[in-house]
Amino acid sequence: MRRRDFLTYSAATSFLLLTGCGGSSNDNTNNTTPPPSPPPTTPSTGLITGEALAIPTLLDPTPVNGVKQFDLAIEEATHKFYYEFDTNTFGINATYLGPTLLLRQGEQVSINFTNNLAETTTMHGHGMHLPAVMDGGPHQLIGVGETWQAQYTVNQKACTNWYHPHEMGKTAEHVYQGLAGLIIIEDEESQALDLPKTYGVDDIPLVVQDRVFDNAGQFSYTPTNQQIMQGYRGENFITNGQVAPVFNAKAGLLRLRLLNGSNAGVYHFSFADNRQFQQIATDNSLLEQPVTLTSVRLSPGERAEIVVDLANDASNSVVLNVLESIDQRSATALTITVNNETAPVTSLPTSLTTLAAVDPSQASNTRTFTLEGMGNMGNPVLTINNQAMDMTVINETVPLDQTEIWEITNTMNMPHNFHIHATHFQVIDRNGSTAQVADNEKGYKDTVFIPAGETVRFLVTMTDYADANGKYMYHCHFLEHEDAGMMGQFVVV
Ligand SMILES: [Cu+2]
Numbered sequence: 001m002r003r004r005d006f007l008t009y010s011a012a013t014s015f016l017l018l019t020g021c022g023g024s025s026n027d028n029t030n031n032t033t034p035p036p037s038p039p040p041t042t043p044s045t046g047l048i049t050g051e052a053l054a055i056p057t058l059l060d061p062t063p064v065n066g067v068k069q070f071d072l073a074i075e076e077a078t079h080k081f082y083y084e085f086d087t088n089t090f091g092i093n094a095t096y097l098g099p100t101l102l103l104r105q106g107e108q109v110s111i112n113f114t115n116n117l118a119e120t121t122t123m124h125g126h127g128m129h130l131p132a133v134m135d136g137g138p139h140q141l142i143g144v145g146e147t148w149q150a151q152y153t154v155n156q157k158a159c160t161n162w163y164h165p166h167e168m169g170k171t172a173e174h175v176y177q178g179l180a181g182l183i184i185i186e187d188e189e190s191q192a193l194d195l196p197k198t199y200g201v202d203d204i205p206l207v208v209q210d211r212v213f214d215n216a217g218q219f220s221y222t223p224t225n226q227q228i229m230q231g232y233r234g235e236n237f238i239t240n241g242q243v244a245p246v247f248n249a250k251a252g253l254l255r256l257r258l259l260n261g262s263n264a265g266v267y268h269f270s271f272a273d274n275r276q277f278q279q280i281a282t283d284n285s286l287l288e289q290p291v292t293l294t295s296v297r298l299s300p301g302e303r304a305e306i307v308v309d310l311a312n313d314a315s316n317s318v319v320l321n322v323l324e325s326i327d328q329r330s331a332t333a334l335t336i337t338v339n340n341e342t343a344p345v346t347s348l349p350t351s352l353t354t355l356a357a358v359d360p361s362q363a364s365n366t367r368t369f370t371l372e373g374m375g376n377m378g379n380p381v382l383t384i385n386n387q388a389m390d391m392t393v394i395n396e397t398v399p400l401d402q403t404e405i406w407e408i409t410n411t412m413n414m415p416h417n418f419h420i421h422a423t424h425f426q427v428i429d430r431n432g433s434t435a436q437v438a439d440n441e442k443g444y445k446d447t448v449f450i451p452a453g454e455t456v457r458f459l460v461t462m463t464d465y466a467d468a469n470g471k472y473m474y475h476c477h478f479l480e481h482e483d484a485g486m487m488g489q490f491v492v493v
Contacts, residue, residue, distance in 0.1 A: 045084045047213075047236065053245040053334065055200040056181060056207075059099035067108045067151070070101055074123070074142075074179060075116045079241060085217025090117065090177035096241035098163070098181030100205055103154045105187035111150040111163075115142040120167060121174050125150060125183065126301060127161030127284055127446045129423050132470025132491070137421065138168040138391060139471055155464065156424070157285045157353070157444065158190030160205075160257045160303045168391060172232065172263050172479035176221045178241070180207060180261050189353055190286065196255040196307065196345045204247060204254065207261040208269075208322055208333055210234040228480045229373065229380045230326075230414060231264025237322055237331035244332040251314040252343020254336065255280070255307050260298035263479040265324040266415060266449070269333065270295040271308065272319035278348055281305035282443030284424035286352040291440040297325075299417040299449040301477035304440070311346055313338040326415070355444065358426045358459055366405040366457075367396065371416050371450070371476060371486060381485050382476070388485030389475070395488035396474075400466045407457045410450040416481060418456070419447040421472040422465070422492065425458040447477050462492040 061068035077095040078086035092098025092113075103109055113123045113136075120143055124136035130152040133140070142148040161183040165174035182205050196202035212234035214220040223232040239245055260267045271277065271294075278290035283303050296304050310318060315338065322333040374388075375381035381388050387395065398404065405428065408418045424444035430436035431454055441448070450456050468491055475487030 043083060045082070047082055047243045048080060049244040050335075051242055051245050053204070053247040054240045054242055056097060056205060056240065057093070057099040058199050059093070059101055061109070064110070067110050068103075069110045069112065071112050071114070072098060073114045073116055074121060076118070077178075079178065081213065081238070081243065082217040087213070087217050087219065089219070090174065090179050092179060092181055096178040097207060098179070100182045100184060100199070101163075102184050102186065102199070105154050105156065105158070105185065108153050109151070112147055113142060113150070114147040115144060118144060120144065121165045121170065121179070122167045123148065123150070123163050123179075124166035124421075125161060125163050126419075127159065127424075128183070129156040129464070131465045132422070132467055132472050135421055135472060136163070137166045137471065137473050141167065154185060156185060158187045159185050159281060159284045159286075159444070160259070160305060161185060161284075162259055162261070162303070166473070168389070169483050172483045173221050175261070175479055176211070176219060176263060182207065182257065182259065184257070193349055193352060194345060195280065195348070196253050196343070198344070202250065202252070202254055202343055202345065203257070205240070205257045205259070206334060207240050207259045208267060209238050209261045210265050210324060210329075211236045211238055223480055225377050225380050228484050229377065229382075231478045231480050233262070233265050233324060233327055235329055237333065239333050244335065246335045246337060248337045248339055249310055250341040250343035251311050251338050252309070253307050253345045253348065254310055254343070255305060256320070258296070258298060258304045258306060260300050260302050262300050264300060264481075266326055267298050268295050268323040268325055269298070269306070270321055270323070272321055275308070275318075277306050277308040279304050279306050279440045280348070280352060282441060283446045284444035285355060287440065287443045288353060288355055289351060290348050293440060296440065297449065299415070299447065299477070300479065301417070301419055301447045302449070307348060310336065310338045310343070314340045355442075356426065358428055360405055360428050360457075360459060362403045363405045363459060364402045366407055368407045369409070369418070369474070371408065371410045371412060371418070373412050382481045383485055384474075384488050387488065389487035389489075393489065394471065394491055396490035398462050398490050398492050400462055400492055403459060403461045405457055406460055407455060408448070408450055409455040410452060413452045415449065415451050416476045416478060416486070417447055417449045418474065419477040420460065420474045423460065423462060425460040428457040428459055430454060430456050466492045468493050
């Protein structure tokens with residue numbers, strides 16, 4: 001464990017010890033008559049907490065000539081974060097966030113986004129392996145009142161992806177307003193595995209974000225130049241659009257699909273009692289075997305599927321905490337109340353999938369990317385290889401079917417990450433050391449965290465969709481950084 005990480009985990013642990021003392025009031029071991037409890041008070045102001053977890057709707061597709069058609073409407077809305085305020089938001093078929101799309105490998109889909117906002121936006125399939133024109137990046141603008149269709153054949157392994165806007169210079173603000181939703185991909189292998197997989201019952205999506213609210217309970221997306229440089233983070237953590245919600249689970253295995261949906265927070269998820277859990281999937285695939293952890297780090301855009309064993313927790317509560325490690329803020333992400341029913345799955349398979357071997361000697365080329373800060377506090381400009389994102393420039397031309405090493409160096413004194421469109425990659429090493437690649441990042445990834453001053457290398461092959469005019473993006477997924485220029489374009493030929 002590197003020293004920086006050790007400091008972070010120490011901070012997380014001391015927080016857990018503190019919150020662990022709070023305890024529940026369900027202690028029945030004392031036979032003396034308890035003092036009369038005060039009458040329950042219903043708060044009427046402030047953030048609403050402790051509500052039943054909102055599970056995003058699983059959107060029913062309409063079959064049209066063998067194509068599964070999903071219809072989504074991007075809309076202005078108001079959402080209840082506060083008792084006394086209605087917060088102005090954007091949502092997708094909802095007042096905040098959007099429905100979950102369940103796709104199966106090999107099927108044809110048409111995902112239709114209608115923009116009912118008063119401004120243009122886009123909708124990108126993050127983690128999706130698809131043609132560039134269906135990617136929903138900055139070049140696929142959806143005009144006011146228009147419908148844009150992402151039509152493709154699902155062509156990748158089982159994983160948890162997501163969709164969110166990606167308009168040049170507007171991504172951070174549009175995501176902040178509430179535009180994001182999950183895409184769950186299944187394949188024959190994942191369906192055959194004895195994993196918790198009943199959506200909303202033992203397979204739960206958790207989109208975790210942080211927000212700043214103003215005095216009127218409105219989102220305050222007003223980053224200063226300094227906050228653009230450092231990333232815009234808030235003190236209020238929300239899970240599926242709620243503060244500290246509660247989910248009732250059966251005693252047994254519970255699968256949580258975690259998405260760091262924040263603009264610029266580095267999240268460490270752990271349980272208040274510091275119990276072990278298993279990570280079973282990274283961004284773009286299952287892991288070959290479950291990996292045992294007590295904390296999992298996700299930078300913006302990254303996903304992890306974790307499984308927690310609640311078999312011995314009937315009638316008790318288990319708390320999932322989130323620690324944001326840049327600002328060192330922590331919160332309850334979810335309280336899980338465990339009932340007396342037995343969950344259908346009580347043990348995990350030991351083998352989950354088979355992934356490509358990580359063999360850097362197969363690479364024909366190394367492509368280097370340097371993440372840099374330019375400009376100044378009055379005019380923050382963030383670049384990759386000395387270039388700020390320019391819609392008219394193709395920064396990289398990548399040959400089809402050739403394995404490459406991409407080497408990303410973060411020259412700055414702040415963390416970044418690196419996300420690529422088009423396909424997944426596999427991390428080779430960190431700072432030249434394969435030992436620094438954690439077991440839980442050995443699955444297929446599309447976003448990788450890069451601490452200050454460090455270098456990450458990954459192996460990537462563009463296997464499909466050659467199109468000299470089809471622009472894919474690579475960028476830092478700290479959304480303020482992306483919007484301030486830390487992004488580039490590549491084509492596959
Ligand atoms: Cu960044």
